Amino acid sequence: MDALTKKELLITATKIRMAIIEGVYNAKSGHPGGSLSIAETLAVLYFVHMRVDPANPKWKERDRLVLSKGHTAPALYGALALKGYFPMEDIPTFRHVDSHLQGHPDMKGTPGVDMSTGSLGQGTSAACGMALAAKLDGSNYRVYGILGDGELEEGQIWEAAMFSVHKKLDNLCLIIDNNNLQIDGTLDDVNSPYPITDKFAAFGFNVITIDGHDVEQIDQAITAAKKYKGKPTAIILKCVKGKGVSFMENQAGWHGTAPNKEQYEQAMQELTAQLKQYEEAV
Numbered sequence: 636m637d638a639l640t641k642k643e644l645l646i647t648a649t650k651i652r653m654a655i656i657e658g659v660y661n662a663k664s665g666h667p668g669g670s671l672s673i674a675e676t677l678a679v680l681y682f683v684h685m686r687v688d689p690a691n692p693k694w695k696e697r698d699r700l701v702l703s704k705g706h707t708a709p710a711l712y713g714a715l716a717l718k719g720y721f722p723m724e725d726i727p728t729f730r731h732v733d734s735h736l737q738g739h740p741d742m743k744g745t746p747g748v749d750m751s752t753g754s755l756g757q758g759t760s761a762a763c764g765m766a767l768a769a770k771l772d773g774s775n776y777r778v779y780g781i782l783g784d785g786e787l788e789e790g791q792i793w794e795a796a797m798f799s800v801h802k803k804l805d806n807l808c809l810i811i812d813n814n815n816l817q818i819d820g821t822l823d824d825v826n827s828p829y830p831i832t833d834k835f836a837a838f839g840f841n842v843i844t845i846d847g848h849d850v851e852q853i854d855q856a857i858t859a860a861k862k863y864k865g866k867p868t869a870i871i872l873k874c875v876k877g878k879g880v881s882f883m884e885n886q887a888g889w890h891g892t893a894p895n896k897e898q899y900e901q902a903m904q905e906l907t908a909q910l911k912q913y914e915e916a917v
Contacts, residue, residue, distance in 0.1 A: 654713030658729030703758025756789025785817030800839035847872025
């Protein structure tokens with residue numbers, strides 16, 4: 636990855652974070668913590684790897700993304716807006732009654748959303764179905780699923796994992812946001828799914844573990860997944876929940892809490908400073 640591409644991706648990830656804070660603050664509800672932790676991943680997917688056309692959201696040969704952890708929709712909306720699916724001016728309408736940007740992704744109401752999600756554990760099965768459909772149709776589109784690490788406590792995830800390996804869905808890439816926190820605390824305190832890497836390997840996946848905030852590592856992992864044949868790939872992202880906003884980082888309480896005015900202003904000041912730093916970087 637050249638320096639200019641890296642710079643652009645870091646700028647994009649920061650703008651996604653700003654959209655997350657903007658949306659959740661204006662809604663007075665939402666899930667900022669796990670949204671902030673996947674900003675770099677969405678930037679790399681939508682602005683480097685995924686074949687999509689914002690002017691034709693239902694293009695049959697597009698790559699698909701299933702946000703299995705659907706409560707982190709603010710991050711997806713930020714990426715879609717920056718990609719051009721709808722105006723950035725729509726972001727403050729998040730969770731409003733008459734908005735197309737609801738608290739969880741809606742494939743019928745929001746351009747660019749490939750699957751309605753929200754009930755944790757089910758998105759992986761939908762992604763498997765899409766990947767199998769591509770194989771049966773002879774299409775070459777790829778399917779990406781983004782999962783939460785707390786979501787791995789759902790049994791349906793592992794049923795889908797077994798299915799995807801059995802069907803040799805090498806056009807499927809599952810991306811696990813391993814930020815080690817869920818709504819009630821750490822994974823170890825709630826119901827540990829560790830060792831995550833070993834579990835996916837035992838099911839037969841090609842497994843890659845990386846720093847989930849390093850755009851170069853994310854790019855390399857997705858590139859490797861695209862080249863790997865015969866098995867689906869699981870990319871385990873080592874992430875920080877609430878990444879980019881100092882007082883939200885590694886705090887389980889920000890899983891589903893909206894910032895007040897003072898917190899909103901502080902968060903936006905921090906992100907604006909980060910954006911300026913990236914924009915001025917040589």
